[in-house]
Amino acid sequence: MxxxxxxxxxxxxxxxxxxxxxxxxxxxxxxxxxxxxxxxxxxxxxxxxxxxxxxxxxxxxxxxxxxxxxxxxxxxxGTPEAPHPVQQAWIEEIVPQCGYCQPGFIMATAALLAKNASPTDDDIDRNIVNVCRCGTYVRMRRAIHRAAELTRAAAPAPDPATSAPDEAAEAAHPDAPEADR
Amino acid sequence: MRAQPQCTTRGSSGARPPATRRGQNPPVASRRPDPTTVRRRVGTTALLLLAAAASSAAQESPADPHGAGHHGAPEGAEAPRELTPAERAEAEAAFHTMMEALTSPRCVNCHPNDGVPKQTDAARAHLFGVAGSDDLHGYDALRCNACHQASNDGWSGVPGAPGWSLAPASMAWEGLDRRAIARSMMDPAKNGGRSADDILHHLTEHELVLWAWEPGGDGEGRPRTPPPVPLETYRAAVRTWIAAGAPIPEARAADAPGSDAPDSPAEPSGDAP
Known part of the structure; x- marks a missing residue:
């Protein structure tokens, strides 16, 4: 077809x-x-x-x-010049051993971070259920958290004109308690 | 991510290896998915007429919340009309024929009482710690359709049908007996606001429900067990039961799930005093 x-x-x-x-x-x-x-x-x-x-x-x-x-x-x-945050984290944490299963883990992690840029360990347990026969799970977990950091850092800063205007206004309100200013 | 993979025995037991690598596959005819995507449909008009007849009959008869002869209507269903003994017997037989199918693992496995889909005829927990999540379609990076597509996959042995997902918690059937399942199924508060006509359509036309009769085979090529009632027999039984007002017959010891208790402890009989 x-x-x-x-x-x-x-x-x-x-x-x-x-x-x-x-x-x-x-x-x-x-x-x-x-x-x-x-x-x-x-x-x-x-x-x-x-x-x-x-x-x-x-x-x-x-x-x-x-x-x-x-x-x-x-x-x-991603590319070698501009790796995806997950690829970058995988390099930083030197995750692979034999490396065969890693593409699947990387793709699953990228899909997770696209929807949840701050995954907890429980989130990782629920979502990343791939199998690594070398047992690189500990390094992968570190790398996933690192990739999440990189993802959040790469995310565009919130536009104060369009995001949480009430919160911004309240913080700037002169009557707000000092601790809130 | 779990340090102890839960599915490491496949292909490592000395049995034949996974037949999925190119060049190692069985002949095309044997690995092709079953033709599950095209299903025979009965005429919608006939179904509507049957449902209309049931509704009309119910409206013409005095409501009897408990039904004659201890036969009760499920909450939210049309009150059953007074049935003749022969009609009652026919409806009861239809009820049990329908329930033979609905209590099979092909149906109950996706109506869990703990949010965990079940697999196989032994109804064991789904591999990988899969659970339903809030939207019943899995997690962010582990949606049901990560593996399950709109049809059975003959290469991997992964079952599939359109809309593959868990039933909502309100429709948990696991552990319930036939009568409790029927009450749950016909209760709009639990069934997503479905009318008897909607339920008729769901039970006899919905592709995900009908998948049970064409469940394909597993990764070893072993066919899954369909419900013990042929599809057309099941469909006729559903129509008969709903057309009679969906009466729930008295409990039978043999109907209890996995035991011979007379009724489910989790769902007391609506007929109980």
Whole structure:
């Protein structure tokens, strides 16, 4: 079947079997090897990519559902010159050991931080359930918190004209208690 | 993120390895998903007529909150009309046929009482510590559709249907007996404000409900167990039961979930004094 979708910011059209998992579309048909095959059963998370911003296990995502969707893979997350905050944190914390599962963790973490830039350890436990056979979980947790810091730091400063005007006004109000000023 | 992966045994037991890598897959015909996306539908007109008949009949008959012969109507459902003994027997048989299906793991697994979806016929907790979250569709980076798409996936063995999600907590069926499930199902305060007609449509037409009869196979290619009642038999039973006013028959010891207790302790019988 003929499928048109957006991949890492570029429109792509291809002919493929609609049952073909997105994982193999990416790796074998589009030669994007950053997305890894792990278990093939949506259990380990090594194949995680983003579809319309959501983390998706590409081994269980049939190509027929790609039509009109927006897909981001590890290759589209950042660049060596301008890494995504998650990639930057992964480098800073020297997370990988063998490294095979890391793209999936990075993509899952990026999806989490896009919706929750201040995840707690519980949030991380609930959301990041990928499997790392090297057991780099401790370093990954540190890196996720670091990536959250970088994400918050990179976020544009709130515009006082459009954000929380009441709060700003109250803080500036001359009648506000001194402790609040 | 958990330091103890919960799903590390797959493919490591000496059984055949995951058949998902290219070149290692079984023949296309055997790995293709079951044709779950196209389902036969009965005529909506017929359903509406049946529901209308039930509604009309209920309006024409004096309300009997407890029903004749201890047969009670679920809260919020149309009050049942006076049924003849034959009609009552037919409605009771339909109720139990319907419940044979609705109490199967394919249905109850996604109507948990603890927010945790269940898996397999053993109804064990979903892998990865998955729970429903506030919107019943998972967490920020672990939505249900991270793995479950709109149809069963023949490659990974991951089941799927449109709108894959948990039932709301108000519709928890896990641990309830048939009568309590019926009361919950027909109670607008618990069922999302659905009318009897809405419930008829939900039970007989909704794609996520009908998935139970085409549940596909698991990652090892083993078919999942569908409900023990054929789909058309189930649909006919639902129509019959709702057309009769959705009467809930007296408790039977055999209907209790996983035991022979006469009724669910979590949901006392509405017929109890």
């Amino acid at each position: 003929r499928i048109t979708f957006t991949l890492n910011g570029e429109a792509r059209t291809l002919e493929t079997d609609g049952d073909q998992p997105l994982l193999w579309v990416l790796r074998d048909e589009l030669d994007l090897k950053g997305t890894k095959f792990g278990c093939g059963r949506a259990a380990c998370g090594a194949c995680t990519v983003h579809v319309d911003g959501d983390a998706v296990r590409s081994c269980s995502f049939p190509a027929r559902y790609l039509e009109g969707r927006v897909v981001t893979t590890l290759e589209g997350l």
